Amino acid sequence: MEFLGTLDERPVWPRATLDDMLGTFGGPLPADGLDAEAVVEQLAAGAGPGLVGIPGGRFFGFVIGGTLPAALAADWLVSAWDQNSGSAMLTPTMVALERIAGRWMLELLGLPEAASVGFVTGGQMANFTCMATARHAVLARAGWDLAQQGLRSAPAVRLVVGADRHGSIDRAARFLGFGRSEITVVDADDQGRMRPDALERALEHGEGPLLVCLQAGEVHTGAFDDFAALIPIAHRNGAWVHVDGAFGLWAAASPSLRPLTAGMEHADSWATDAHKTLNVPYDCGMAIVRDPADSIAAFRTGGDYLVYTGLDPWDVTPELSRRARGVPAWAALRSLGGSGVAALVDRLHANAVAIAAGLRQIEGVAVVNDVDYTQVMFGLASDEATRELGAAILAEGTAVVTGAEWRGRAVLRCSMSSWATGPDDIERTLAAVRGLVPG
Numbered sequence: 001m002e003f004l005g006t007l008d009e010r011p012v013w014p015r016a017t018l019d020d021m022l023g024t025f026g027g028p029l030p031a032d033g034l035d036a037e038a039v040v041e042q043l044a045a046g047a048g049p050g051l052v053g054i055p056g057g058r059f060f061g062f063v064i065g066g067t068l069p070a071a072l073a074a075d076w077l078v079s080a081w082d083q084n085s086g087s088a089m090l091t092p093t094m095v096a097l098e099r100i101a102g103r104w105m106l107e108l109l110g111l112p113e114a115a116s117v118g119f120v121t122g123g124q125m126a127n128f129t130c131m132a133t134a135r136h137a138v139l140a141r142a143g144w145d146l147a148q149q150g151l152r153s154a155p156a157v158r159l160v161v162g163a164d165r166h167g168s169i170d171r172a173a174r175f176l177g178f179g180r181s182e183i184t185v186v187d188a189d190d191q192g193r194m195r196p197d198a199l200e201r202a203l204e205h206g207e208g209p210l211l212v213c214l215q216a217g218e219v220h221t222g223a224f225d226d227f228a229a230l231i232p233i234a235h236r237n238g239a240w241v242h243v244d245g246a247f248g249l250w251a252a253a254s255p256s257l258r259p260l261t262a263g264m265e266h267a268d269s270w271a272t273d274a275h276k277t278l279n280v281p282y283d284c285g286m287a288i289v290r291d292p293a294d295s296i297a298a299f300r301t302g303g304d305y306l307v308y309t310g311l312d313p314w315d316v317t318p319e320l321s322r323r324a325r326g327v328p329a330w331a332a333l334r335s336l337g338g339s340g341v342a343a344l345v346d347r348l349h350a351n352a353v354a355i356a357a358g359l360r361q362i363e364g365v366a367v368v369n370d371v372d373y374t375q376v377m378f379g380l381a382s383d384e385a386t387r388e389l390g391a392a393i394l395a396e397g398t399a400v401v402t403g404a405e406w407r408g409r410a411v412l413r414c415s416m417s418s419w420a421t422g423p424d425d426i427e428r429t430l431a432a433v434r435g436l437v438p439g
C-alpha cells in the first residue's frame with residue numbers, strides 16, 4: 001500500500017540501475033535465515049529506487065497495463081490458496097473461476113462460445129500455444145499425425161505472416177521449428193495492416209498445410225488487419241487463421257470500437273493478454289482455439305496418475321503444474337462488468353486521442369500514425385532530436401514513453417493501456433513534454 005501511495009509523486013522511470021539493485025540485495029547467500037517479517041521488510045525497504053511506476057497513471061511505454069484493485073487482491077488470494085491448477089479434479093474452485101472468466105471473455109469479445117481458453121503467461125505464450133495447436137491441426141487435416149509420426153518427415157507447413165507482425169510471432173515460429181527463411185512475409189500498408197491483394201498473391205502458388213497469422217492491434221500504430229477481407233482469402237486456400245490480438249482483441253468489447261475487429265470472429269485461434277488492456281497483474285494471457293478438440297490433440301498429456309475431467313487447463317496449455325492466473329482475470333471482469341470493460345477500452349482510446357491532440361499543438365512535434373485505437377507515435381524534425389527528447393522525458397520523470405523505429409525514422413511511442421490514467425495525467429505529461437521540446 002505504501003508503494004502504491006507513492007506512485008503519483010515518484011519519478012515514473014527508475015532512478016537506480018541494475019548494478020545498484022544487485023548491490024542492495026546481493027552478496028553471498030547468508031548462512032543464517034531471517035524471520036519472515038524481516039525478509040518482507042527488507043524487500044519493501046530496498047526495492048523502491050529500482051521499481052518503475054507501472055501501476056500509476058503516467059507509464060506509457062511499450063504496451064503495459066496497470067492493475068485493477070480487485071485483480072491485485074485476487075492475485076494475493078491465488079498465492080495464499082496455493083492451488084496447483086492443472087485439473088478440475090484437484091482444484092475445482094480454480095478451474096471453475098478460470099472457466100467462467102474464459103466464457104465471460106468470449107462473450108465480451110464476440111468469439112465462439114465453445115472455444116477453448118488456455119490461461120498462459122502472456123501474448124508470447126498465447127501465440128506459441130495457438131500456433132502449436134494450428135500446426136498439429138493442419139498436419140492432421142493433411143493426414144499426418146504429428147504426435148505419432150513427428151516433425152522430421154512431415155509435410156512442410158507454410159507459415160504466412162504480415163510485414164508488421166509482432167516479434168513474438170517469429171519467436172513462437174522458432175520454438176516450433178520454423179526457420180526464418182521458411183516464413184512467407186506479406187506486404188503491409190502505411191499503418192502496418194496486411195494488404196489483402198498481397199496475401200492473395202502470396203497464396204497463389206504453393207500447396208499443403210497452411211497457417212496465416214493476422215493481427216489485431218499493431219504494436220506501434222494500433223492498426224487492425226482487415227479481417228473481413230483477409231480471412232476469406234486465407235480460408236479459401238485451406239488455411240488455419242490465427243489472430244495475434246495481445247491488446248487489440250479488447251476493442252471488440254466496446255460497441256464503438258468493435259468495427260475495428262469486424263470479421264475477426266471467423267478466425268480459428270486468437271491470442272490475447274489480460275495484463276495489458278484488462279489491467280490484471282503480471283502475468284496473464286489467453287490462448288483461444290475455436291475447436292477444443294484441436295487443443296486437446298496438441299496438448300493433452302499422458303500419465304497413469306492423472307485424471308481427466310473434460311477440458312482441464314493442462315489440456316489446452318503447454319503447462320502441467322500451474323498458477324491459477326485466470327482468477328485475477330475473473331476478478332477484473334467481475335469488478336468492471338461488461339459495461340465497465342467497454343468503458344475502460346473507450347477511455348484508453350479517448351486518452352490516446354487526447355494526448356495526440358495535445359502533442360500536435362506543441363510546435364515541432366508531429367504525430368505519425370492514425371490514432372484509431374490506443375497507440376500514439378510522435379517525433380521531432382530529426383531522428384536525433386526525437387531520441388534526445390525521449391531520453392529527456394525519462395530523466396525528467398513525470399511520464400514514461402519509449403522509443404522505436406517506424407518506417408526508418410526514430411519515433412516515441414505512447415501506449416494508453418492503464419485504467420489509472422486520468423485527464424490530469426494527460427495534462428501533466430503534455431506540460432512536461434512542452435517544457436522539454438527545444439523551442
Ligand SMILES: *Cc1c(COP(=O)(O)O)cnc(C)c1O
Nearest residue numbers: 063122123124166168219246273
Ligand atoms: C505485447 C504483445 C505480444 C507479447 O505479449 P506478452 O504478454 O509480452 O508475452 C504479442 N503481440 C502483440 C501485438 C503485443 O502487443
